[in-house]
Amino acid sequence: xxxxxxxxxxxxxxxxxxxxxxxxxxxxxxxxxxxxxxxxxxxxxxxxxxxxxxxxxxxxxxxxxxxxxxxxxxxxxxxxxxxxxxxxxxxxxxxxxxxxxxxxxxxxxxxxxxxxxxxxxxxxxxxxxxxxxxxxxxxxxxxxxxxxxxxxxxxxxxxxxxxxxxxxxxxxxxxxxxxxxxxxxxxxxxxxxxxxxxxxxxxxxxxxxxxxxxxxxxxxxxxxxxxxxxxxxxxxxxxxxxxxxxxxxxxxxxxxxxxxxxxxxxxxxxxxxxxxxxxxxxxxxxxxxxxxxxxxxxxxxxxxxxxxxxxxxxxxxxxxxxxxxxxxxxxxxx
Amino acid sequence: xxxxxxxxxxxxxxxxxxxxxxxxxxxxxxxxxxxxxxxxxxxxxxxxxxxxxxxxxxxxxxxxxxxxxxxxxxxxxxxxxxxxxxxxxxxxxxxxxxxxxxxxxxxxxxxxxxxxxxxxxxxxxxxxxxxxxxxxxxxxxxxxxxxxxxxxxxxxxxxxxxxxxxxxxxxxxxxxxxxxxxxxxxxxxxxxxxxxxxxxxxxxxxxxxxxxxxxxxxxxxxxxxxxxxxxxxxxxxxxxxxxxxxxxxxxxxxxxxxxxxxxxxxxxxxxxxxxxxxxxxxxxxxxxxxxxxxxxxxxxxxxxxxxxxxxxxxxxxxxxxxxxxxxxxxxxxxxxxxxxxxxx
Ligand SMILES: Cc1ncc(C[n+]2csc(CCOP(=O)(O)OP(=O)(O)O)c2C)c(N)n1
Ligand SMILES: [Mg+2]
Numbered sequence: 001x002x003x004x005x006x007x008x009x010x011x012x013x014x015x016x017x018x019x020x021x022x023x024x025x026x027x028x029x030x031x032x033x034x035x036x037x038x039x040x041x042x043x044x045x046x047x048x049x050x051x052x053x054x055x056x057x058x059x060x061x062x063x064x065x066x067x068x069x070x071x072x073x074x075x076x077x078x079x080x081x082x083x084x085x086x087x088x089x090x091x092x093x094x095x096x097x098x099x100x101x102x103x104x105x106x107x108x109x110x111x112x113x114x115x116x117x118x119x120x121x122x123x124x125x126x127x128x129x130x131x132x133x134x135x136x137x138x139x140x141x142x143x144x145x146x147x148x149x150x151x152x153x154x155x156x157x158x159x160x161x162x163x164x165x166x167x168x169x170x171x172x173x174x175x176x177x178x179x180x181x182x183x184x185x186x187x188x189x190x191x192x193x194x195x196x197x198x199x200x201x202x203x204x205x206x207x208x209x210x211x212x213x214x215x216x217x218x219x220x221x222x223x224x225x226x227x228x229x230x231x232x233x234x235x236x237x238x239x240x241x242x243x244x245x246x247x248x249x250x251x252x253x254x255x256x257x258x259x260x261x262x263x264x265x266x267x268x269x270x271x272x273x274x275x276x277x278x279x280x281x282x283x284x285x286x287x288x289x290x291x292x293x294x295x296x297x298x299x300x301x302x303x304x305x306x307x308x309x310x311x312x313x314x315x316x317x318x319x320x321x322x323x324x325x326x327x328x329x330x331x332x333x334x
Numbered sequence: 335x336x337x338x339x340x341x342x343x344x345x346x347x348x349x350x351x352x353x354x355x356x357x358x359x360x361x362x363x364x365x366x367x368x369x370x371x372x373x374x375x376x377x378x379x380x381x382x383x384x385x386x387x388x389x390x391x392x393x394x395x396x397x398x399x400x401x402x403x404x405x406x407x408x409x410x411x412x413x414x415x416x417x418x419x420x421x422x423x424x425x426x427x428x429x430x431x432x433x434x435x436x437x438x439x440x441x442x443x444x445x446x447x448x449x450x451x452x453x454x455x456x457x458x459x460x461x462x463x464x465x466x467x468x469x470x471x472x473x474x475x476x477x478x479x480x481x482x483x484x485x486x487x488x489x490x491x492x493x494x495x496x497x498x499x500x501x502x503x504x505x506x507x508x509x510x511x512x513x514x515x516x517x518x519x520x521x522x523x524x525x526x527x528x529x530x531x532x533x534x535x536x537x538x539x540x541x542x543x544x545x546x547x548x549x550x551x552x553x554x555x556x557x558x559x560x561x562x563x564x565x566x567x568x569x570x571x572x573x574x575x576x577x578x579x580x581x582x583x584x585x586x587x588x589x590x591x592x593x594x595x596x597x598x599x600x601x602x603x604x605x606x607x608x609x610x611x612x613x614x615x616x617x618x619x620x621x622x623x624x625x626x627x628x629x630x631x632x633x634x635x636x637x638x639x640x641x642x643x644x645x646x647x648x649x650x651x652x653x654x655x656x657x658x659x660x661x662x663x664x665x666x667x668x669x670x671x672x673x674x675x676x677x678x
Contacts, residue, residue: 043517066487133373312645
């Protein structure tokens with residue numbers, strides 16, 4: 001198959017299929033890429049994100065592990081230190097806490113601690129976020145934990161195209177990447193995704209919608225309600241710019257600041273709880289870099305400071321179109 | 335005094351009733367989930383009833399247990415109310431967690447039930463802590479942790495057992511070996527033939543029992559309890575059992591065949607116990623049918639009431655966040671009311 005042919009052909013994929021396609025492409029490209037996790041092999045993963053990889057690459061490269069997140073993460077660090085490229089799956093991001101020590105104390109710090117002699121080029125993938133009518137661990141968004149740890153990169157895609165490209169970039173990245181997948185939109189929509197492998201650069205936000213009145217910063221599953229709110233507000237004459245950050249660490253402060261200087265107003269939408277959430281970090285960046293442009297307080301449209309609640313309360317917890325629109329109006333009408 | 339005296343005929347009938355209740359409850363829960371009635375996830379205990387009922391009946395009523403994501407059976411065996419359980423599955427205010435926990439977090443600390451647990455392997459250290467409390471307060475209580483074969487691969491399970499063993503605490507560790515952790519067979523998760531071999535590493539007694547024989551489980555736990563209460567430390571019991579249903583509703587179960595399930599059903603705990611009781615003249619076939627009907631009616635009623643029950647109010651999200659008063663909480667709660675209030 002010529003490269004040209006590959007580049008031209010695409011497939012219409014959901015986000016979770018793009019994960020699978022991205023893994024497949026990277027495994028074909030590099031024999032050192034090893035996928036591991038609970039039921040990722042023979043069974044293809046609880047969300048089918050690794051479906052068929054075991055058939056294509058065998059159990060040396062697609063490893064079904066025992067139920068042991070700490071062991072999985074630590075093993076991945078050891079593999080990465082000696083040249084393999086582990087891509088470890090955690091079934092839900094809420095099950096990563098047993099692995100937290102290995103991720104934070106080792107994966108994140110190996111390079112710095114050894115003055116660059118050892119590194120942990122590895123990816124930990126996990127579905128995250130709410131909206132699936134399950135409480136706590138099955139729905140929470142803890143991206144801020146990982147962003148707070150220097151040495152980790154944190155990536156959250158919001159489209160199938162980006163998913164494949166960001167995953168490839170994460171796998172090829174020389175440092176550990178926490179790759180959080182918005183499971184609410186795993187199958188919500190499809191997009192043309194090139195068959196060939198490609199990367200989407202880490203650390204670069206995407207302006208999903210240009211506007212002049214207000215900049216709204218968001219990521220993951222919150223991108224869609226934000227775009228929908230922006231559409232609705234257009235009818236009211238409010239011109240909303242929507243920036244999908246895509247990589248939360250390192251954060252694309254350049255795009256944030258540039259957008260804010262244009263609009264002078266901002267809102268941040270995330271499903272994680274408000275206190276200690278990344279909205280605070282984005283606002284601080286705006287204050288530091290563009291204070292004189294600011295025309296209104298920056299709105300935080302977020303989850304509440306409670307454990308992710310069960311069914312009856314979930315609809316209230318997650319920012320949706322109406323709440324996002326309300327927050328944006330507040331900032332615009334200030 | 336044990337929770338249920340297996341030597342008494344009334345005790346035997348009660349154990350049978352609890353096993354039937356578990357089966358009926360979880361059969362219903364599975365149906366409701368498949369119909370889209372129940373949100374979240376439900377993990378069914380069908381096939382494993384003898385472990386929960388055998389073990390808990392042999393404990394004293396004041397003893398503690400910790401449970402798992404597959405916890406409905408432990409709750410019923412511990413005497414929890416099926417209506418409050420069902421209400422919790424529905425996320426209703428009348429549920430054991432007032433609709434905040436769901437299937438995987440049902441808890442009733444007053445009843446000695448420290449909680450189902452969404453985190454695989456989290457229970458054993460909690461049981462160790464409960465056992466330490468009993469020991470510190472010089473109370474005649476033991477703590478029993480249930481956990482799965484998959485959980486035995488988790489570090490914290492071993493940490494919990496090691497602490498209890500080292501400190502000679504009144505704890506009992508019961509692994510429910512249903513042969514799979516999700517889709518992965520136990521052989522692919524562990525390098526030992528019997529998980530009870532785990533006990534050797536901690537220098538505590540370890541046994542493997544037929545987990546589909548309620549009497550065998552009962553006797554093993556009765557002995558373990560006596561040892562724990564005498565200050566001789568924990569026991570590790572592996573109950574060999576089987577999960578009849580998929581790990582979750584909609585599980586295609588490529589990891590086993592129908593024959594595998596049928597083979598396990600040959601050893602069905604309820605059938606075997608019933609036959610034994612009928613043969614011994616403890617119960618007649620007609621009485622058994624009545625018992626089944628009674629249990630079915632109880633689950634019908636629990637379900638109907640749970641369906642009609644109220645959801646918690648959105649502002650309740652902020653209730654019980656902290657023991658002490660935190661002023662910001664009220665502000666937050668007000669925000670939930672204004673942000674979400676009109677959407678109901
Ligand atoms: C820490 C953690 N990792 C993964 C999961 C997802 N998960 C839920 S149940 C389960 C399998 C548990 O197997 P086992 O301990 O044998 O219990 P069983 O389901 O067979 O009763 C897994 C992997 C979880 N809930 N918690
Ligand atoms: Mg199991």
